[in-house]
């Protein structure tokens with residue numbers, strides 16, 4: 001179940017319908033006008049709805065898949081669960097072994113050696129095929145498998161230009177995985193629309209209810225030569241097997257996943273955080289300070305907000321050394337420095353200059369902000385039990401300058417830091 005029935009997909013896969021989809025931007029942008037134009041051209045109500053949905057999903061997908069989205073088909077759930085392409089490329093590098101020759105187009109086409117050295121990857125629960133797209137694009141021979149008929153057909157369409165990828169409509173549990181060089185798992189972690197018209201889904205909390213279940217996936221991953229398992233970033237650390245490397249990943253400041261790597265795909269045991277964006281930063285558990293010091297100190301001129309992947313991985317104090325920073329509180333994930341950090345580790349934090357420390361009580365805070373000419377605030381919080389929108393309403397500030405307010409704690413004191421982003 002994924003919001004599209006097989007019959008609608010079959011109709012959409014007709015060459016002339018696909019051609020109409022590719023040219024849909026020629027029609028008026030207004031949805032109603034676009035719909036009646038398509039009906040006038042003779043498309044049924046179902047196909048018209050399918051074309052409009054695909055056009056919208058292609059536009060939405062550009063954020064994840066770049067220009068490739070314009071040539072792909074989606075289901076709404078499939079797109080929501082698809083890996084962003086730069087992150088999928090990172091998965092591919094990990095499964096293929098960084099810097100390892102993948103036996104790609106080196107001018108040895110057709111030779112037995114080249115064929116033998118091409119690594120094989122099974123993507124077991126491939127969705128619309130975003131990870132497989134990267135695996136095959138980077139030279140692997142890919143077998144992509146999905147238990148959902150429509151999703152498998154869409155993956156097949158999306159991978160059609162990659163001769164080294166094939167798609168099977170099957171359950172992962174029924175695939176013989178023994179012959180593959182690497183296995184990739186991205187288990188479904190949301191319920192499928194249970195009879196609701198909108199097909200809305202809900203998050204599954206028990207890993208045994210993932211599909212396939214986490215214990216089955218981990219058993220397979222442990223037995224594989226190399227394997228990667230993509231999971232939600234809120235994963236309980238106690239579920240990470242000792243044999244795995246667990247890497248939390250953020251992309252453009254959004255925490256997108258934790259991946260467990262096994263066998264040859266595991267580079268360094270333990271926890272790590274990978275920050276992907278304009279700059280990249282890798283922080284590893286081994287970078288944590290050796291002593292048991294909590295690293296708390298006086299508030300300095302700068303407040304540093306660590307990237308969410310670093311927070312989720314439990315590696316905030318690993319930044320203290322490289323940034324010459326201290327924590328503002330033993331339990332709160334903010335750091336502070338006297339000098340604005342500039343080195344490579346600064347890619348792992350958002351930096352704010354602290355201009356004042358204000359009281360947290362709303363009437364006194366309001367007075368203090370108005371007297372400083374502040375009229376528009378971004379509200380951040382850690383270690384403070386507030387609802388930012390509610391606070392903004394209660395403050396009722398008259399028009400004025402912009403500032404970022406950080407509700408947090410310094411020792412036992414609840415305070416608001418008046419800051420400006422650097």
Ligand SMILES: C[S@@+](CC[C@H](N)C(=O)[O-])C[C@H]1O[C@@H](n2cnc3c(N)ncnc32)[C@H](O)[C@@H]1O
Pocket residue numbers: 078081082083124125126127128129130131132145146147148151170171172173186187188189211212
């Ligand atoms: C999170 S999505 C995969 C997204 C994919 N990695 C991507 O980037 O596009 C999980 C997929 O697993 C499929 N699935 C669920 N249970 C499965 C099973 N037992 N065997 C194979 N596929 C399964 C679902 O239909 C869904 O498409």
